[in-house]
Amino acid sequence: MTGPEIHDDMAAAAVSAGTDGFPILPTDVAAELAALAELSAEEGPWASGGMALLARAGVFGRFIPTDCSGSAADEPTLIATLEAIAATCLTTALAVSQWAAAVRIIATADAAVRESLLPALARGETFTTVGISQLTTSRQHLGRPALVANRKGDDWQLDGLCPWVTGADACDTIVTGAATSDGGQLFFVVPTTATGIEMDPPLEMLALSGSRTAVVRFAAVAPAHVIEPPERNAARTGGLSTTALALGSSRAAIGVVRSEATRRELLDPIATGLERELAGLQGRLARAARDGIEPDDRDTLRGDANDLVLRAAQAALTASKGAGFVKGHPTERLVRESLFFLVWSCPQSVTTARLCELAGVS
Numbered sequence: 001m002t003g004p005e006i007h008d009d010m011a012a013a014a015v016s017a018g019t020d021g022f023p024i025l026p027t028d029v030a031a032e033l034a035a036l037a038e039l040s041a042e043e044g045p046w047a048s049g050g051m052a053l054l055a056r057a058g059v060f061g062r063f064i065p066t067d068c069s070g071s072a073a074d075e076p077t078l079i080a081t082l083e084a085i086a087a088t089c090l091t092t093a094l095a096v097s098q099w100a101a102a103v104r105i106i107a108t109a110d111a112a113v114r115e116s117l118l119p120a121l122a123r124g125e126t127f128t129t130v131g132i133s134q135l136t137t138s139r140q141h142l143g144r145p146a147l148v149a150n151r152k153g154d155d156w157q158l159d160g161l162c163p164w165v166t167g168a169d170a171c172d173t174i175v176t177g178a179a180t181s182d183g184g185q186l187f188f189v190v191p192t193t194a195t196g197i198e199m200d201p202p203l204e205m206l207a208l209s210g211s212r213t214a215v216v217r218f219a220a221v222a223p224a225h226v227i228e229p230p231e232r233n234a235a236r237t238g239g240l241s242t243t244a245l246a247l248g249s250s251r252a253a254i255g256v257v258r259s260e261a262t263r264r265e266l267l268d269p270i271a272t273g274l275e276r277e278l279a280g281l282q283g284r285l286a287r288a289a290r291d292g293i294e295p296d297d298r299d300t301l302r303g304d305a306n307d308l309v310l311r312a313a314q315a316a317l318t319a320s321k322g323a324g325f326v327k328g329h330p331t332e333r334l335v336r337e338s339l340f341f342l343v344w345s346c347p348q349s350v351t352t353a354r355l356c357e358l359a360g361v362s
């Protein structure tokens with residue numbers, strides 16, 4: 001199988017995902033995004049035009065309230081949208097998921113902040129991203145907050161770092177979270193051009209280097225806006241978006257097995273088994289998006305999605321044989337990308353269960 005054939009499969013898979021007939025990712029948009037996937041994986045979806053394409057197609061507007069130039073789609077539609085983008089290009093999906101996480105926080109701000117930021121984000125005139133892992137999964141063992149917010153008269157000042165910021169050098173603002181001296185946490189919107197911000201070069205990673213993820217350092221930075229979290233410790237790991245990306249990536253890998261199965265009958269039951277498992281997880285994810293889900297069940301769902309994405313990628317490689325092992329073949333990229341889910345915003349219970357499984361201990 002050649003690269004372009006696989007891209008076509010990925011685009012077709014993305015188009016077929018819809019809820020209630022809603023065009024989750026219109027055919028032409030999915031095809032264009034698939035055609036940009038290689039460039040997005042290398043240079044990032046901002047430079048490749050992938051993000052602008054989604055903004056033009058109205059995809060960004062779905063995540064934004066109607067009073068701020070958005071179309072405010074329901075949660076199942078948003079989750080299906082992320083899954084469909086991930087089935088086409090995981091680098092773009094990561095960028096969109098971090099954009100969407102930032103937008104969700106901005107949408108809880110007061111009217112003036114919302115109106116000053118959200119309409120331009122909906123239209124793709126500006127881009128934002130999120131740097132909040134220091135509140136949840138990253139640097140927790142160090143015993144002191146990675147980023148602190150101190151009062152300076154009536155204003156705030158940020159010092160420290162965000163260890164992970166996707167698209168840091170491609171975005172206009174970063175939505176971050178910092179610890180305050182009273183033991184609380186606040187969110188802040190910081191322009192990437194603010195005095196005192198320094199960005200390391202984007203990390204060279206096992207996969208997804210096109211996400212331009214970087215360490216961002218803060219030295220006496222004055223944020224543009226402060227946003228009170230709706231509840232204490234509002235930042236959390238393993239949200240449904242992360243599961244959506246894992247299922248989208250699984251879908252791309254299973255598409256490879258299905259495509260190989262058209263030429264090798266032996267692979268048919270393998271593709272069918274994986275497709276059945278994927279459909280079950282998609283159903284659980286859609287129900288969770290519609291009805292809500294308890295934290296423990298949400299983590300279990302993420303763990304099951306992680307399990308599938310790793311197996312599906314290896315099934316795709318096994319089915320692609322040596323050709324899939326050669327650098328540049330879409331399957332080797334899918335295999336590398338599947339490992340991302342072991343480390344990205346992974347709840348501790350999922351990490352622990354995986355490690356026990358790998359070690360054969362209970």
Ligand SMILES: Cc1cc2nc3c(=O)[nH]c(=O)nc-3n(C[C@H](O)[C@H](O)[C@H](O)COP(=O)(O)OP(=O)(O)OC[C@H]3O[C@@H](n4cnc5c(N)ncnc54)[C@H](O)[C@@H]3O)c2cc1C
Binds near residue numbers: 131139
């Ligand atoms: C490609 C990519 C993009 C990402 N993009 C974003 C983003 O845009 N925004 C965002 O907010 N987050 C992002 N994240 C962060 C992600 O959500 C997780 O927070 C992150 O992967 C956690 O890994 P860490 O190395 O920071 O963990 P840490 O817990 O900080 O571990 C780092 C190292 O510390 C050591 N260590 C860990 N625990 C202990 C301990 N208990 N005792 C002693 N030593 C210990 C280990 O050697 C470990 O390797 C991204 C992650 C990836 C991989």
